[in-house]
Amino acid sequence: MNPENEIYTLIDRISNLLKSEARTLGSELGLQSVQQDTLYYLSICNRYSDHLIALTAFLGLTKGTVAQTVKVLESKQLIKKEKDLVDKRVTHLLLTKEGEKHIQETTPPSRFLSTIDSLSKKQKNDFVDQLRKCLVTYQNFNNLNGFGVCRNCVYNIEEEGHYKCGLTQDGLAEDDIKKICVEFE
Numbered sequence: 001m002n003p004e005n006e007i008y009t010l011i012d013r014i015s016n017l018l019k020s021e022a023r024t025l026g027s028e029l030g031l032q033s034v035q036q037d038t039l040y041y042l043s044i045c046n047r048y049s050d051h052l053i054a055l056t057a058f059l060g061l062t063k064g065t066v067a068q069t070v071k072v073l074e075s076k077q078l079i080k081k082e083k084d085l086v087d088k089r090v091t092h093l094l095l096t097k098e099g100e101k102h103i104q105e106t107t108p109p110s111r112f113l114s115t116i117d118s119l120s121k122k123q124k125n126d127f128v129d130q131l132r133k134c135l136v137t138y139q140n141f142n143n144l145n146g147f148g149v150c151r152n153c154v155y156n157i158e159e160e161g162h163y164k165c166g167l168t169q170d171g172l173a174e175d176d177i178k179k180i181c182v183e184f185e
């Protein structure tokens, strides 16, 4: 097998194992993997990205499927909807306390965490670097931006220890810059 095929096979296999473990953990609450993925996304995205359009783009599914997923999670009281205080056209999708608890207990899945914990700090940092470069290049080939971590975004401005978004001009807290954003570039 050539290196390209081997890398593809390894990433695909890890992805399938992750999905399988997540499915097992989610099944305790009767959740399908797309519902588990939605909860995880909402736990790591920022306030510009917690709406249906961004969620649909992240999951790469149809709007109808994602709307149905949101409905199920709402009925299980794992997420709630909240109108934006400034722009009433925007509805935020937020984890409830129960949703947060479920994600904290299940994601990333424990067997995956044990696997990654067996790597040294340097190996983990090198791994992150390689994967990030691979993702950015792949996104560029697909003409897709977005969903990077805010602190690495070209619009992220740091002034005397404070952060600001150059796109929206909003101030960003320490917690904000650790999250992923649909507007990331």
Ligand code: SF4
Pocket: 046, 048, 148, 149, 150, 151, 153, 154, 155, 156, 157, 164, 165, 166, 167, 168, 180, 181, 182, 183, 184, 185
């Ligand atoms: S700096 Fe970039 S990633 Fe952060 S909120 Fe602004 S657009 Fe999003």
